[in-house]
Amino acid sequence: MSGExxxxxxxxxxxxxxxxxxxxxxxxxxxxxxxxxGFGGGCLLALILLLALCSPIISRYDPLALAxxxxxxxxxxxxxxxxxxxxxxxxxxRVLYGGRASLGTAGAALLMGAGVGTLLGxxxxxxxxLLSQAVxxxxxxFMALPPLILALAIAASMGSGVTTVLVAxxxxxxxxxxxxxxxxxxxxxxxxxxxxxATIGATPARVLLRHVVPNIVGTVITLLSIWVGxxxxxxxxxGFLGVGIQPxxxxxxxxxxxxxxxxxxxxxxxxxxxxxxxxATVLCSNLLGDAVRTTLDPRLRFRE
Amino acid sequence: xRSVYGYLGRRLALSLLMLWLVSVLVFLFVRAIxxxxxxxxxxxxxxxxxxxxxxxRQLGLDKPLVVQYLIWARDFxxxxxxxxxxxxxxxxxxxxxxxxxxxxxxxxxxxxALLVAVPLGTLAAIRANxxxxxxxxxFSLAGLSVPDFWLGTVILLYLAIWFGWTVPFGYRPPxxxxxxxxxxxxxxxxxxxxxxxxSTLRFVRAGVLEVLREDYVRTATAxxxxxxxxxxxxxLRNALIPVATVIGVQTAYLIGGAVVMETLFSLPGVxxxxxxxxxxxxxxxxxxxxxxxxxxTVAINFVVDALYAAIDPRVRGL
Numbered sequence: 001m002s003g004e005x006x007x008x009x010x011x012x013x014x015x016x017x018x019x020x021x022x023x024x025x026x027x028x029x030x031x032x033x034x035x036x037x038g039f040g041g042g043c044l045l046a047l048i049l050l051l052a053l054c055s056p057i058i059s060r061y062d063p064l065a066l067a068x069x070x071x072x073x074x075x076x077x078x079x080x081x082x083x084x085x086x087x088x089x090x091x092x093x094r095v096l097y098g099g100r101a102s103l104g105t106a107g108a109a110l111l112m113g114a115g116v117g118t119l120l121g122x123x124x125x126x127x128x129x130l131l132s133q134a135v136x137x138x139x140x141x142f143m144a145l146p147p148l149i150l151a152l153a154i155a156a157s158m159g160s161g162v163t164t165v166l167v168a169x170x171x172x173x174x175x176x177x178x179x180x181x182x183x184x185x186x187x188x189x190x191x192x193x194x195x196x197x198a199t200i201g202a203t204p205a206r207v208l209l210r211h212v213v214p215n216i217v218g219t220v221i222t223l224l225s226i227w228v229g230x231x232x233x234x235x236x237x238x239g240f241l242g243v244g245i246q247p248x249x250x251x252x253x254x255x256x257x258x259x260x261x262x263x264x265x266x267x268x269x270x271x272x273x274x275x276x277x278x279x280a281t282v283l284c285s286n287l288l289g290d291a292v293r294t295t296l297d298p299r300l301r302f303r304e
Numbered sequence: 305x306r307s308v309y310g311y312l313g314r315r316l317a318l319s320l321l322m323l324w325l326v327s328v329l330v331f332l333f334v335r336a337i338x339x340x341x342x343x344x345x346x347x348x349x350x351x352x353x354x355x356x357x358x359x360x361r362q363l364g365l366d367k368p369l370v371v372q373y374l375i376w377a378r379d380f381x382x383x384x385x386x387x388x389x390x391x392x393x394x395x396x397x398x399x400x401x402x403x404x405x406x407x408x409x410x411x412x413x414x415x416x417a418l419l420v421a422v423p424l425g426t427l428a429a430i431r432a433n434x435x436x437x438x439x440x441x442x443f444s445l446a447g448l449s450v451p452d453f454w455l456g457t458v459i460l461l462y463l464a465i466w467f468g469w470t471v472p473f474g475y476r477p478p479x480x481x482x483x484x485x486x487x488x489x490x491x492x493x494x495x496x497x498x499x500x501x502x503s504t505l506r507f508v509r510a511g512v513l514e515v516l517r518e519d520y521v522r523t524a525t526a527x528x529x530x531x532x533x534x535x536x537x538x539x540l541r542n543a544l545i546p547v548a549t550v551i552g553v554q555t556a557y558l559i560g561g562a563v564v565m566e567t568l569f570s571l572p573g574v575x576x577x578x579x580x581x582x583x584x585x586x587x588x589x590x591x592x593x594x595x596x597x598x599x600x601t602v603a604i605n606f607v608v609d610a611l612y613a614a615i616d617p618r619v620r621g622l
Contacts, residue, residue, distance in 0.1 A: 137325060140322050141322050141325035145594065149560065149594060240453050256454060264461050265461070275455075278454065279449055282449040283445065286449055287445065
């Protein structure tokens with residue numbers, strides 16, 4: 001394991017910083033040729049993100065506006081492309097706005113979880129003292145709790161809402177990042193170049209920022225690539241179980257749980273469309289994530 | 305070389321420490337939930353504030369936190385777990401009533417996942433970068449990307465639309481009505497095992513690929529053993545050792561998946577019980593359930609580690 005980690009640490013910077021002086025678009029072109037599937041997935045993901053982000057501009061209808069006379073219009077209608085729900089709300093607008101809420105929450109939670117987890121792992125790996133041991137045991141304890149149960153418990157203890165989902169999801173991700181980053185940091189910190197830097201009098205902060213951090217970036221990117229798809233799925237599952245953002249505000253999870261399941265037989269599109277949106281987005285994230293992992297190191301196999 | 309027993313002793317001590325930490329975490333989490341069982345029930349029964357105070361006293365909710373924790377820990381270690389605040393009966397009894405459902409879902413999903421992942425993953429590795437491999441990879445990508453609750457919903461939907469058939473309502477244990485039980489569990493178990501097999505397949509494929517490059521596999525081939533024997537007796541045996549660890553990690557996810565499936569298919573398992581006690585602020589039931597699930601996760605991981613150490617002497621030094 002530690003051998004693997006060092007191998008990763010050694011070759012991290014190359015594909016991203018243009019080590020041979022290549023501009024970034026050449027690196028991107030190389031990536032596109034080597035990993036066409038991953039590149040395609042990445043492009044589609046970017047498109048989905050753009051659509052979700054611009055939902056207020058693109059949507060022709062207010063996702064909350066009721067129009068009882070236009071309820072249950074089937075998809076393929078000229079003015080409502082994806083049809084309407086039981087209250088006559090435009091499904092396309094709701095999916096777009098729901099995507100903005102779902103993907104925004106998942107993304108923010110991922111950044112929070114990854115940031116805190118990486119910081120914890122970095123500090124506890126670099127200053128390997130009693131405190132860091134204690135941190136590590138707490139991380140282990142968190143990992144013993146099934147993630148969804150943990151997220152549910154946090155969500156319940158804070159009441160429903162965006163902040164709650166953010167915190168619940170971040171707490172689920174922190175242990176995973178903290179544990180793996182700590183492992184990499186431990187092996188990087190014991191390497192010769194770090195010792196050399198410390199020997200010539202670099203301050204601990206400088207050693208950490210200039211020598212340790214750049215060498216764990218690859219590990220963090222790898223973990224991110226694994227977690228992107230999962231984050232979207234966990235957010236949707238929480239919404240489905242009813243602890244996320246509350247209706248009438250749409251998220252992919254709560255659309256599926258509420259109007260989707262209630263009117264499954266009369267209006268199947270209400271259940272199919274949000275789920276298909278989740279599946280497509282997660283699929284694109286996974287395609288991109290796999291390609292990024294292969295690019296960083298073909299031999300890399302994480303046991304997470 | 306260090307002995308297996310020393311390693312197991314250290315692992316056991318760590319596991320127990322972890323369980324203690326988990327118990328404190330669980331206790332604090334549950335107490336942090338706003339409102340208590342009295343106010344959560346407020347909608348149904350009108351209580352004066354004196355009556356509410358009296359009820360809190362009876363339930364021990366007025367004692368200091370440390371005392372509440374110690375009482376709960378004592379009860380839990382006795383195998384009692386205290387009385388459910390909402391239902392009034394033993395929490396452990398409720399848990400044991402719900403357990404068979406969850407074990408059937410989780411066990412079935414695990415079995416299904418292994419039955420699919422091991423042969424398919426091995427095939428993908430042997431035929432790496434050929435159509436079979438691409439097929440297996442597409443399957444695994446799809447399995448990892450489809451949300452399980454959506455897949456379950458869509459299957460129910462199309463069974464109803466195309467065949468006019470719905471899953472019979474009302475859970476029956478397998479010893480009462482095996483046929484009906486099988487029908488009720490087939491879809492949730494299938495959906496859950498799809499996702500599990502998708503992730504396990506990747507580990508099997510990677511493991512077999514790694515092992516195929518080893519000298520002893522080349523030796524076995526060179527001395528003229530037929531390909532199937534090389535794969536079964538030499539490659540697969542070694543490749544599956546790390547896969548065993550992955551199964552330990554998957555347990556936690558399996559439990560989460562069971563919560564969703566039990567909710568979706570209205571099966572009275574531990575997951576649904578936990579979700580319900582969360583909504584009703586049933587502290588004691590919630591503590592018992594989460595503690596039990598965490599203990600199960602820790603125990604399974606310990607067993608997996610122990611088996612691993614028994615098979616592979618290299619990990620004992622950790």
